[in-house]
Amino acid sequence: MDSVINLVNAAVLAGTPLLFGTLGEILTEKSGNLNLGVEGMMFMGAVSGLWAAVFYESIAATVSGVLAAIFAVIGSFLFGALGALIYSFLTVTLRANQNVTGLTLTIFGTGIANFLGEILAQNMGGYARVTTVTQGAFANLNIPGLSDLPVVGKLLFSYNFVVYLGIVIALVMWWFFKKTRVGLNLRAVGESPATADSAGINVTLYKYLATCIGGGICGIGGMYVSMVTTNGVWVYNCVSGLGWIAVALVIFVAWKPALGILGALVFGGLSVLRMYVPLGIPMEIYEMVPYVATVIVLIVTSIRQSKENSQPKSCGLNYFREER
Amino acid sequence: MSDGIRKEPVPQESEAARAQQQEEDIRVREAIKTAELENVREHHRQAKAPLVRMVKRDDISRKKAVVIRLAAVVCALVTGGLLILALGHNPISVYAEMVVGSLGSTTVLQETIRNAIPLLITSMAVSLAFRMRFWNIGAEGQILAGAVAASYVALFLSESLGHVPSLLIMAVVAVVAGGLYGMIPAVFRAKWNTNETLFTLMLNYIALCFVKYLQNGPWRDPALNGFPKIAMFGSEARLPKLFGVNIGWIIALVLVVLVSIYLTRTKQGYEISVVGESSNTARYAGINVTKVMLRTMFISGALAGLVGFIQVSGADFTLSENTTGGVGFTAITVAWMSKLNPPVMLIVAFFIAMLTKGAGRIQTAFKIPASAANVLIGIILFFLLGCEFFINYKLVWRKKQTAGAPPKETAKEAVNNG
Numbered sequence: 001m002d003s004v005i006n007l008v009n010a011a012v013l014a015g016t017p018l019l020f021g022t023l024g025e026i027l028t029e030k031s032g033n034l035n036l037g038v039e040g041m042m043f044m045g046a047v048s049g050l051w052a053a054v055f056y057e058s059i060a061a062t063v064s065g066v067l068a069a070i071f072a073v074i075g076s077f078l079f080g081a082l083g084a085l086i087y088s089f090l091t092v093t094l095r096a097n098q099n100v101t102g103l104t105l106t107i108f109g110t111g112i113a114n115f116l117g118e119i120l121a122q123n124m125g126g127y128a129r130v131t132t133v134t135q136g137a138f139a140n141l142n143i144p145g146l147s148d149l150p151v152v153g154k155l156l157f158s159y160n161f162v163v164y165l166g167i168v169i170a171l172v173m174w175w176f177f178k179k180t181r182v183g184l185n186l187r188a189v190g191e192s193p194a195t196a197d198s199a200g201i202n203v204t205l206y207k208y209l210a211t212c213i214g215g216g217i218c219g220i221g222g223m224y225v226s227m228v229t230t231n232g233v234w235v236y237n238c239v240s241g242l243g244w245i246a247v248a249l250v251i252f253v254a255w256k257p258a259l260g261i262l263g264a265l266v267f268g269g270l271s272v273l274r275m276y277v278p279l280g281i282p283m284e285i286y287e288m289v290p291y292v293a294t295v296i297v298l299i300v301t302s303i304r305q306s307k308e309n310s311q312p313k314s315c316g317l318n319y320f321r322e323e324r
Numbered sequence: 325m326s327d328g329i330r331k332e333p334v335p336q337e338s339e340a341a342r343a344q345q346q347e348e349d350i351r352v353r354e355a356i357k358t359a360e361l362e363n364v365r366e367h368h369r370q371a372k373a374p375l376v377r378m379v380k381r382d383d384i385s386r387k388k389a390v391v392i393r394l395a396a397v398v399c400a401l402v403t404g405g406l407l408i409l410a411l412g413h414n415p416i417s418v419y420a421e422m423v424v425g426s427l428g429s430t431t432v433l434q435e436t437i438r439n440a441i442p443l444l445i446t447s448m449a450v451s452l453a454f455r456m457r458f459w460n461i462g463a464e465g466q467i468l469a470g471a472v473a474a475s476y477v478a479l480f481l482s483e484s485l486g487h488v489p490s491l492l493i494m495a496v497v498a499v500v501a502g503g504l505y506g507m508i509p510a511v512f513r514a515k516w517n518t519n520e521t522l523f524t525l526m527l528n529y530i531a532l533c534f535v536k537y538l539q540n541g542p543w544r545d546p547a548l549n550g551f552p553k554i555a556m557f558g559s560e561a562r563l564p565k566l567f568g569v570n571i572g573w574i575i576a577l578v579l580v581v582l583v584s585i586y587l588t589r590t591k592q593g594y595e596i597s598v599v600g601e602s603s604n605t606a607r608y609a610g611i612n613v614t615k616v617m618l619r620t621m622f623i624s625g626a627l628a629g630l631v632g633f634i635q636v637s638g639a640d641f642t643l644s645e646n647t648t649g650g651v652g653f654t655a656i657t658v659a660w661m662s663k664l665n666p667p668v669m670l671i672v673a674f675f676i677a678m679l680t681k682g683a684g685r686i687q688t689a690f691k692i693p694a695s696a697a698n699v700l701i702g703i704i705l706f707f708l709l710g711c712e713f714f715i716n717y718k719l720v721w722r723k724k725q726t727a728g729a730p731p732k733e734t735a736k737e738a739v740n741n742g
Contacts, residue, residue: 036521086706089710090706090709090710094709094710094712094713095713095716095717096709096710096712096713097709099459099521100656100660100705100709101706101709103461103653103656103657104657104660104702104705104706104709105702106653107653107654107657107698107701107702107705108698108699108701108702108703108705108706109702110698111695111696111697111698111699111700111701111702112695112698112699112702114693114695114698115693115695115696115698115699118693118695119411119693122691241529244522244525244526247522248519248522248526251519251522282537282540282541283540284533284534284536284537284540284541285533285534285537287533287536288529288530288533288534291526291529291530291533292526292530294522294526295523295526295527295530298512298518298519298522298523298526299512299516299518299523302512302516302517302518302519303516305516305517322378322380
């Protein structure tokens with residue numbers, strides 16, 4: 001029993017960056033932009049979150065963990081959104097191919113993150129890390145009364161604040177798509193931009209905003225990696241593939257934000273499984289599990305394609321008002 | 325709108341008056357219509373005319389297109405220069421150092437060429453698939469598949485085979501392994517339209533994990549006292565050199581010619597283009613899309629597998645998790661910068677190899693991290709992607725309003741005049 005609780009606990013912690021990446025990409029794809037740059041934007045968020053926290057520490061007289069965390073979240077959101085802005089400008093305004101632009105964003109984002117990470121390390125004397133106060137802000141919360149509950153405390157009330165932020169974003173997004181006019185408009189843009197356009201919806205604005213906010217959310221996921229997973233230390237190539245799994249997860253959860261929580265939990269679990277469920281197979285083979293699972297998900301979802309759970313129709317295609 | 329006018333109580337005095345009233349009504353309505361139309365036109369002329377319009381153009385000269393692309397590269401290098409400036413270095417001396425560090429002496433030039441070989445062949449590999457609109461970003465994995473197969477021969481069979489036969493067998497098994505590994509996602513894409521972008525990508529990680537497994541487990545060199553490395557190949561399994569660089573460069577040059585011919589002069593190459601344009605068109609034309617897809621992905625993977633062979637037998641002389649060195653990803657950008665055109669890839673691959681090699685130099689000379697190469701590649705590609713717009717579209721700016729627009733007639737005036 002204990003080991004199951006530990007596994008779920010670890011799965012939540014490992015799945016959170018995936019959740020952010022998935023949510024960001026769902027929002028992006030709902031606008032009809034298939035942004036394959038999630039990995040790049042997560043990298044950008046990872047380095048900028050750390051950088052923002054370090055920057056705050058350098059200007060603050062006495063470091064407050066809460067403020068450092070706010071700096072990290074906002075910094076990563078903005079830099080992730082900047083990556084998405086480049087993508088939007090190229091694909092929406094300049095009509096470049098979405099696939100290639102997304103791949104380029106991944107190459108650029110990975111490059112610039114490792115680049116800036118190393119520069120930061122050089123500036124800090126060979127090793128980029130935040131102070132223990134900031135580390136504390138990203139540590140697991142201890143909610144009086146709740147965290148100490150048996151079983152439930154560890155399963156539900158013992159995570160760092162970013163985990164809860166992710167769940168809140170997922171639920172807000174679910175409400176936004178289902179219950180708000182703006183959300184409905186956005187879905188219309190993703191399904192059929194020409195129809196949305198003729199209904200007076202500003203397609204360009206919607207695409208830009210959804211993609212940039214989506215990129216920002218991906219950025220926060222990257223920040224989670226650099227602030228929580230690596231404990232506030234810059235590690236070369238730290239995101240390494242999480243962004244790509246997130247892109248696949250979007251398909252797995254059928255573009256449903258609330259389901260994203262479950263998807264991220266499952267894949268988080270698969271990635272830590274080897275530490276909790278020894279099967280007697282070599283570690284490196286065990287490492288394959290999330291990737292193999294992703295492949296299986298891709299195949300299964302493609303075989304049982306349904307109209308309900310499919311990608312927004314215009315995804316991957318640019319909208320040219322003059323050429324409709 | 326005419327409702328408002330009709331609402332006035334009409335005195336029911338006589339037929340004549342009613343007829344007159346109806347006539348009046350019609351005239352008012354027509355006048356309103358003309359005025360509205362005029363208003364709309366005026367509105368279009370003045371306020372709603374966009375500041376700038378995009379017009380598709382199909383008449384751009386080749387020369388002009390090349391100039392635009394070169395301008396984009398220059399802009400990208402200037403942007404990169406600004407980044408270098410922000411770090412407190414002189415961009416010109418950094419760029420100069422990159423050129424010296426990649427072309428300055430025979431040794432570095434040889435190394436640059438050695439780095440360009442895998443890049444060139446891999447970009448041809450992915451461009452075969454890209455021409456078919458098949459997003460093969462799994463070249464990394466296909467290279468590793470080829471490398472693993474070739475390494476098996478090199479480690480366990482080459483001693484008894486002799487030099488030339490073992491190299492030939494290594495090449496063949498690498499090509500087959502890479503090709504088959506590339507075909508897996510194609511099978512699913514052809515049958516169920518499975519997303520090939522993510523599929524090929526996941527196969528990269530799977531191949532990488534497998535190589536790590538070999539390195540840590542069954543193929544670990546026992547002579548290294550537990551250090552996880554695979555043994556170096558014997559001399560029978562090493563590619564010979566010509567002018568100081570392994571003969572991979574000759575293979576690459578031959579392939580440039582062969583792939584060019586294949587793509588532009590053969591029926592199969594034509595089929596790839598048709599499937600890329602529209603698989604429905606291809607089907608109507610009697611092309612077996614599934615067959616074309618499987619065949620092309622086999623060739624694409626096979627070329628990548630060949631790269632794996634060249635890397636392990638010509639550059640590293642062993643297999644490791646760093647065998648690909650990110651070539652599979654960089655090759656995608658090379659392919660795209662060259663517009664999927666093999667002869668152009670020759671130039672671009674060399675240029676990117678220069679950039680990567682030069683970035684290693686500026687790391688030691690200026691302490692600028694070598695990741696700068698990827699940043700610069702990203703920026704260049706962003707600009708190239710953006711500049712395509714200016715090749716395909718012409719911007720038409722709003723013309724200045726001509727003075728003295730015709731005076732507007734309001735509905736009321738029109739009625740009075742009539």
